[in-house]
Amino acid sequence: MQINADLHVHSNYSKDSMITPKELVFYAKKRSLNAVAVTDHNQIEGSLKIAKESDFLVIPGMEVSSLDGHIVALNLGELIPRGLTAQETVDRIHKAGGIAIAVHPYAWLKGSLGHHVEEAKFDAIETLNASAFPFGLNKRKATAAALKLKLPQVAGTDAHFGPTIGYGYTALDCEPNVEAIAKAIVNGKCQPFGQQVPLTLTLQRQYSLIRRRI
Numbered sequence: 001m002q003i004n005a006d007l008h009v010h011s012n013y014s015k016d017s018m019i020t021p022k023e024l025v026f027y028a029k030k031r032s033l034n035a036v037a038v039t040d041h042n043q044i045e046g047s048l049k050i051a052k053e054s055d056f057l058v059i060p061g062m063e064v065s066s067l068d069g070h071i072v073a074l075n076l077g078e079l080i081p082r083g084l085t086a087q088e089t090v091d092r093i094h095k096a097g098g099i100a101i102a103v104h105p106y107a108w109l110k111g112s113l114g115h116h117v118e119e120a121k122f123d124a125i126e127t128l129n130a131s132a133f134p135f136g137l138n139k140r141k142a143t144a145a146a147l148k149l150k151l152p153q154v155a156g157t158d159a160h161f162g163p164t165i166g167y168g169y170t171a172l173d174c175e176p177n178v179e180a181i182a183k184a185i186v187n188g189k190c191q192p193f194g195q196q197v198p199l200t201l202t203l204q205r206q207y208s209l210i211r212r213r214i
């Protein structure tokens with residue numbers, strides 16, 4: 001069957017995200033998604049907790065700040081430390097039974113991998129990141145890298161604000177469970193879809209962040 005999953009969402013366990021577990025499920029259902037990956041920065045407890053307690057298919061994972069740039073690990077049960085090289089990080093993810101995705105490799109201001117994407121054995125490349133800037137440039141260069149390296153392509157929103165969930169999503173040909181989704185990605189039974197998060201939503205998020213700081 002076809003599973004539509006946003007593979008890159010930050011919950012409010014990430015300091016820079018405002019998405020509560022309840023909101024996450026609300027918007028995922030509203031956008032007709034079948035699954036969501038919770039990928040908080042350098043921590044996994046929130047993701048594991050939401051996956052366990054939610055009545056929705058949540059893929060546990062995290063976004064690791066490697067020395068060389070951001071890497072998303074999915075189907076993971078343990079914390080991967082930050083600050084290692086890309087290849088060390090990918091090895092750790094594989095040892096832990098997870099899969100490693102090079103996310104927003106060419107986006108600006110996001111801690112992106114850039115040319116390091118070629119230095120590690122990633123399972124897939126996030127060729128569409130709905131929050132990436134510049135959106136088109138990141139997508140073009142990431143797609144070219146995926147084709148060159150013959151790697152599967154996935155998409156996610158990199159959502160930090162509820163209403164943006166689902167702007168980037170991956171269509172997977174598999175059964176609706178975490179193991180099957182991870183396997184489908186590794187085997188390339190996946191396709192990236194989506195569009196850039198509209199500017200109005202980006203501005204709404206900035207406004208809420210500023211209000212929170214005052």
Ligand SMILES: [Zn+2]
Nearest residue numbers: 063070103110
């Ligand atoms: Zn990132």
Ligand SMILES: [Zn+2]
Nearest residue numbers: 008010063158
């Ligand atoms: Zn992210």
